[in-house]
Amino acid sequence: NQNQTLKQDSYIVMLTVFLFSFLQTVHSHKPHFIAVHCQEVGGKNCETSMAHVDSFIKELLSSDGLKEYSRARVYLDENYESKELFTALGSCYFIHDSLKNIQQFDFKAKKFKKVVGKETCSDTLESIPMLEKQKFPQDYFPECKWSRKGFIRTRWALADCAFDLVNIHLFHDASNLVALEKSPSVYSGTRQKALGYVLDWITDQRFEKLPYFVFGDFNFRLDTKQVIESLCSTATMQTVQAADTNEVDKLIFRESDNDRKVVLELEKKLFKYANQDVFRENNGTSLLEFDKELSVFKDRLHELEITFPPSYPYSEDSSQGKQYMPTRCPAWCDRILMSATARDLVLKPENEERSIVYDNIGPNVCMGDHKPVFLSFRIAAGAGKPNANKHKCCVVQ
Numbered sequence: 001n002q003n004q005t006l007k008q009d010s011y012i013v014m015l016t017v018f019l020f021s022f023l024q025t026v027h028s029h030k031p032h033f034i035a036v037h038c039q040e041v042g043g044k045n046c047e048t049s050m051a052h053v054d055s056f057i058k059e060l061l062s063s064d065g066l067k068e069y070s071r072a073r074v075y076l077d078e079n080y081e082s083k084e085l086f087t088a089l090g091s092c093y094f095i096h097d098s099l100k101n102i103q104q105f106d107f108k109a110k111k112f113k114k115v116v117g118k119e120t121c122s123d124t125l126e127s128i129p130m131l132e133k134q135k136f137p138q139d140y141f142p143e144c145k146w147s148r149k150g151f152i153r154t155r156w157a158l159a160d161c162a163f164d165l166v167n168i169h170l171f172h173d174a175s176n177l178v179a180l181e182k183s184p185s186v187y188s189g190t191r192q193k194a195l196g197y198v199l200d201w202i203t204d205q206r207f208e209k210l211p212y213f214v215f216g217d218f219n220f221r222l223d224t225k226q227v228i229e230s231l232c233s234t235a236t237m238q239t240v241q242a243a244d245t246n247e248v249d250k251l252i253f254r255e256s257d258n259d260r261k262v263v264l265e266l267e268k269k270l271f272k273y274a275n276q277d278v279f280r281e282n283n284g285t286s287l288l289e290f291d292k293e294l295s296v297f298k299d300r301l302h303e304l305e306i307t308f309p310p311s312y313p314y315s316e317d318s319s320q321g322k323q324y325m326p327t328r329c330p331a332w333c334d335r336i337l338m339s340a341t342a343r344d345l346v347l348k349p350e351n352e353e354r355s356i357v358y359d360n361i362g363p364n365v366c367m368g369d370h371k372p373v374f375l376s377f378r379i380a381a382g383a384g385k386p387n388a389n390k391h392k393c394c395v396v397q
């Protein structure tokens, strides 16, 4: 039907814009090693969209912008028929031809192997020894209902510098009204438990402990109760009950004067705030004080300073690159986090080209409901030795 066709068309436009903006970022930073972590591969309608994913990956692998990256590893979890296993995660790694010494860890054989050629795997990732994939245990899911949440871990050695890369997708906020009930919200609790599970998993006794980078969609939200109290500090709240159940299904916040102008309308899946500029002025960074979900992990996860706007939920209208969708309070869901040892790798190389960039991709164009985030940095192989090689890395979420 026509609606379906329109949706598919806008999906293709979005993938094209995504590809262009991604390659632009690659071009301006010229990394030797690129790691791209995707979530919800295939989108919400996997059955119809997986074909697009496959052709997108083919296009990406053969694109001019990546022609100097003749080694690649692509892991796509496309097995949507298995609800116990499907995570819809996609992890892609590209290696520049000038990088001679790169190895990937085989978790079964417990040793590093030289990376040659290009490989794409999109089926039964569970059985591939070059990665560890897990869906969270069922009792970690809200109401024990399966959804596509889990993680994929790979391990790499770039010259003599080895590290883990973890692609992660944590639980979302199902209802704005429930998120508002208490601070911190019940959802932040389920995310905290799942993130703790991942960190315990990647630092257990089975393998040598290495610096790790965890990047993906953490679904971190601003503390809903506190942010609404701040955004609506002078407003009065009106509750609206559903006619059939008498349950409160809508909250309306109005100014007490000024013709009782509506400031915020809130429903399960509606967050309609009158002045979206607060999320864009100064890149919304005045709201970072409500971004609190990392604080319990402050010894295990580190991050560089955020200077870009909230990465979610952007409008999916391809003519609206900076507009937020009025469904959720904008938040920094997409993050690149690291262990203390990984942060040392990023911050240490004290050379003239020490340029570290933590930013988003495509700030002015529609990239879908999430704006990708990237971190570009150098790691010095053989740090401290004379003539140490400097390797440029770029990780994209």
Ligand SMILES: *[C@@H]1O[C@H](CO)[C@@H](O)[C@H](O)[C@H]1NC(C)=O
Pocket (backbone or CB within 6 Å): 282, 283, 307, 308, 309, 359, 360, 363
């Ligand atoms: C705001 O974000 C944009 C896009 O990510 C970035 O280029 C710009 O430097 C940021 N501005 C500030 C004031 O941090």
